[in-house]
Amino acid sequence: KTNLVWFRNDLRVLDNPALSKACEDKDASVIGLYIATPQQWRAHDMSARQVCFIHDRLIELQKELAALNIPLLFQTSDNFTDSIDEIVQLCKKHAVDQIFYNNQYEYNERKRDRLLKDKLDSDIKCFEFDGNLFSTPLTVLNGQQQMYKVFTPFRNAFLDLFIQNIPNIHSKPEPRKKLTIKANKIAALDYPKEDYDFFVPDIQKALEKLEEFCAEKVEDYTEKRDIPSLDYTSHLSAYLALGVISVRQCFQYLVQEYPDFWEKQKSGAFTWFNELIWREFYQHLIVAHPYLCKHKPFIDWTDRIKWKNNPDHFEQWKTGNTGYPIIDAAMRQLNQTGWMHNRLRMITASFLVKDLLIDWRWGERYFMSQLTDGDLAANNGGWQWAASTGTDSTPYFRIFNPTTQGQRFDPKGDFIRQWIPELAKVPDKFIHEPHIWAEKNGKLIDYPQPVVIHDIARKETLEAFEAAKKSA
Ligand code: FAD
Structure with missing residues (x-):
């Protein structure tokens, strides 16, 4: 028998049910496969950092599998549909009998897996696991x-x-007998290169x-x-x-x-x-609710909100130049490292939606394009929570004040000073409102004025949400 393990977002040997099951039959030949789909990834806003991390991790995974005499084959297809054709071909080439994989739950990924089952010869069996x-x-x-x-x-x-x-936990499979099939090199991917912090392959x-x-x-x-x-x-x-x-x-x-x-x-x-x-x-x-993967809010009426979507404001938010120190420090952390602290994801998301009245989907996409940990379900859930459009959301009339949030979670401005060196000399007491200090003391600081006045923005947002709700 020949068993194919199709690796997707389960880039590990330990506690991998698809791999363990494929190895249960001691006499079966086991081959691993990973198919990179750069064009599809671009359409999903996958960050260059995440792609680089996948690439580096695959190199390690290939070695870990080689130690078990399991060759990890690597292929590139533009998109999911083409990747299925690749698998069908590969099954023919290596006379595969069974395919094993851990489920992914996003809409396109599930559609891809259904397509695989449709296109495979009926004598090839697929085994799916909820390994993640x-x-x-x-x-x-x-x-x-x-x-x-x-x-x-x-x-x-x-x-x-x-x-x-x-x-x-599924333990590591025992090494198997050597196969004649050879692993191929994990090739460079057609994607920009970008460093990622915190994570190692x-x-x-x-x-x-x-x-x-x-x-x-x-x-x-x-x-x-x-x-x-x-x-x-x-x-x-x-x-x-x-x-x-x-x-x-x-x-x-x-x-x-x-x-x-x-x-x-x-x-x-x-x-x-x-x-x-x-x-x-x-x-x-x-x-x-698969429609969550298709840019739809969980709460219907919120789709009628009239967003301002000011492109200059969006740019100021993205680059960390809103004039609200906690927001700017957080966005700079994201841009420079590919990771942002959870509390700050909540505050920056709320600011984009409820202070700038920009469609939450713009922010969701931007986060995906920067995060090494970008994950559709968590990112969408987090954004819809902050935007009050999702399940369990914060009610729309509860709006974070970016200044008091900063005072609460970064009282002395330690985090702010780490990411905004321009504010290094501002005393703790004024770190969240540096311009007040600068004016009082006749100082010049190289830091933008607040892009909006929170109290005014808050009122406009409440009106926009209420108008959308009434028209429901
Ligand atoms: P820890 O605090 O150590 O938590 C452990 C693990 O639990 C995390 O690694 C993560 O897998 C999971 N987790 C923690 N909080 C959440 C949460 N609120 N929702 C779902 N899972 C959670 N998380 C992502 O993994 N990918 C994303 O793309 C993502 N986007 C987000 C966007 C917004 C607007 C918000 C508010 C949250 C988002 N989160 C996302 C959730 C959370 O912010 C991160 O998982 C967390 O900051 C990662 O850091 P950590 O590993 O140190 O977390």
């Missing part, structure tokens, strides 16, 4: 057998099921980071996770988005340090696990 989640979408349902619309009841139902059936280093986080930081996560200058979150997001590490591995390391942590819901361990359940929630949501 704790649970299978559409199995955590409310009393009406529907997907929850709100996170907390979803979380509670998820936990009930999860605790009854705590998952095991070496799996040992990535797992060490997870281990260190669980041992050293999780305990204080509840208190410190919202303060960007403390840097107390895990920085594991790109590993999870690309499946370099699985959520089950996160659970495994966490439970080693904190057995039964789910019984202490105020603990740092539980708070962190709760974030992994948010990830799960958003992945389930895009399966229950």
Whole structure:
């Protein structure tokens, strides 16, 4: 028998159910495959950083698989449809009997997988796994057998099921007998090159980071996770988005340090696990409501909001020149590193939508184009939360004040000074309103004036949302 493992966003050997299952039959020949689809990625706004990280990670994965005598074949197709033709050809060439893969849940990806099943010869079987989640979408349902619309009841139902059936990790497959098929070089991709920070392709280093986080930081996560200058979150997001590490591995390391942590819901361990359940929630949501992948809001009437969409304001937001220090520091962190702290993703998203009255989809796309951890479900969920267009959203009339948010989460301006050196000399007390200090003291600072006045912008936004709601 010949088994093909089609790697997608599960770029790992450990705890990879598709790979483990393909290796169960000791006598089967196992081949790995990865198909890069640059044109499709461009259409999905995938960042150059993410593509570079995938490329670097594939080089490592190929070596890890080679140690098991599994050749990882690498191919490039422009788009998903062409990639299916490649697989059909490859199955013929290598007389493949069975294909194994871990599910992806985005609309186009699911359509691609259906196309594969349509195009394959009927004697080739496909085996699908939910390797990147704790649970299978559409199995955590409310009393009406529907997907929850709100996170907390979803979380509670998820936990009930999860605790009854705590998952095991799939161990690394045993080395197999050598094949004559040779792996080919992971070629350079037709995409711009860009450095990414925080993430490394070496799996040992990535797992060490997870281990260190669980041992050293999780305990204080509840208190410190919202303060960007403390840097107390895990920085594991790109590993999870690309499946370099699985959520089950996160659970495994966490439970080693904190057995039964789910019984202490105020603990740092539980708070962190709760974030992994948010990830799960958003992945389930895009399966229950595929239109979320097609630029549609969860709440219909919000599609009638009359956005201002001022291109100059959008540019000022993107480049970190809005005159609101916390927003600008955050956007500069994103632009320079490809990662942004969660609290700041919430504040910058709210600012774009509710201070600048720019369509949330513009921001969603921009984030995707910069993030190394870009993930449709989490990004869409986060943007729709901030824009009050999604499930569980913050109500539209609750609007963050960018100055007080900055005062609350970066009280002394440590984070701001790190990213906006122009403000280095502004005293702590005025770091969130540097122009007030500059005027009072006759100083000149090389920093823009606020692009809008928050109180006025807030009123306009409320009017725009109310008008859209009334016309429903
Ligand atoms: P930690 O705090 O250590 O959390 C651990 C893991 O839990 C994360 O790595 C991530 O996989 C998951 N997670 C945490 N918070 C969330 C959340 N709110 N929703 C879903 N999953 C979560 N996350 C992405 O992975 N990709 C995105 O494209 C993305 N876009 C976002 C856009 C907006 C507007 C907002 C508000 C949030 C977005 N998030 C996204 C969620 C969150 O901000 C990041 O996952 C987190 O900042 C990553 O840092 P970390 O790994 O240190 O997180």
